[in-house]
Amino acid sequence: GIQVEQSPPDLILQEGANSTLRCNFSDSVNNLQWFHQNPWGQLINLFYIPSGTKQNGRLSATTVATERYSLLYISSSQTTDSGVYFCAGKNYGGSQGNLIFGKGTKLSVKP
Amino acid sequence: EPEVTQTPSHQVTQMGQEVILRCVPISNHLYFYWYRQILGQKVEFLVSFYNNEISEKSEIFDDQFSVERPDGSNFTLKIRSTKLEDSAMYFCASSEFGGTNEKLFFGSGTQLSVL
Numbered sequence: 001g002i003q004v005e006q007s008p009p010d011l012i013l014q015e016g017a018n019s020t021l022r023c024n025f026s027d028s029v030n031n032l033q034w035f036h037q038n039p040w041g042q043l044i045n046l047f048y049i050p051s052g053t054k055q056n057g058r059l060s061a062t063t064v065a066t067e068r069y070s071l072l073y074i075s076s077s078q079t080t081d082s083g084v085y086f087c088a089g090k091n092y093g094g095s096q097g098n099l100i101f102g103k104g105t106k107l108s109v110k111p
Numbered sequence: 112e113p114e115v116t117q118t119p120s121h122q123v124t125q126m127g128q129e130v131i132l133r134c135v136p137i138s139n140h141l142y143f144y145w146y147r148q149i150l151g152q153k154v155e156f157l158v159s160f161y162n163n164e165i166s167e168k169s170e171i172f173d174d175q176f177s178v179e180r181p182d183g184s185n186f187t188l189k190i191r192s193t194k195l196e197d198s199a200m201y202f203c204a205s206s207e208f209g210g211t212n213e214k215l216f217f218g219s220g221t222q223l224s225v226l
Contacts, residue, residue: 030211031210031211031212031213033214033215035217040219041200041219041220041222042217042219042220043154043202043217043220044217045214045215045216045217048214050211086153086154088154088215090213092210092211092213098144098156098159098167098169099156099213099215100156101153101154101155102153103152103153104153
């Protein structure tokens with residue numbers, strides 16, 4: 001099945017800094033999503049982005065499907081951005097039709 | 112904004128007991144899922160459900176697990192005889208669309224502790 005690698009595994013930022021999180025896939029995906037798990041454990045869907053670029057406030061994401069990676073950009077980080085960021089993908093029609101999650105990037109934003 | 116709701120938020124049970132975790136998906140969604148996350152680890156797929164039947168299940172979803180949509184709003188996960196290793200956060204999710212257009216919305220989870 002598809003392998004999902006996220007980097008870095010841990011990231012500590014000062015409030016106001018920018019960051020880039022990366023997600024690599026071992027095989028092509030036609031469905032890719034980014035999630036934020038806040039310190040209370042809730043999983044929030046940030047982006048559905050199988051290709052191209054999307055922006056939502058201070059967050060944006062870019063997926064280069066042909067090169068099997070996706071990037072999540074966080075600008076002007078705030079303490080409320082802390083938590084774990086997961087990417088998840090699947091290749092619908094392949095042997096596994098369910099979303100495969102990476103291990104996540106744990107982000108800590110310090111005031 | 113519509114959301115997926117899960118009850119209870121915490122469940123403590125003795126090994127060998129049956130537990131039922133409950134979920135109310137977003138009302139116009141047709142695809143339903145259960146995932147779990149063992150503490151500090153990644154989110155793992157258990158099962159997907161569409162049109163009143165299981166679409167896909169992982170190797171974790173063995174004969175001890177079952178899912179049901181008993182009415183038009185609830186979606187349940189039953190573990191017949193819990194084991195210590197079933198301790199995890201269980202997430203329900205739903206999606207309006209399936210396949211390549213599947214976009215998951217998760218509930219807040221049920222933390223299951225098996226003693």
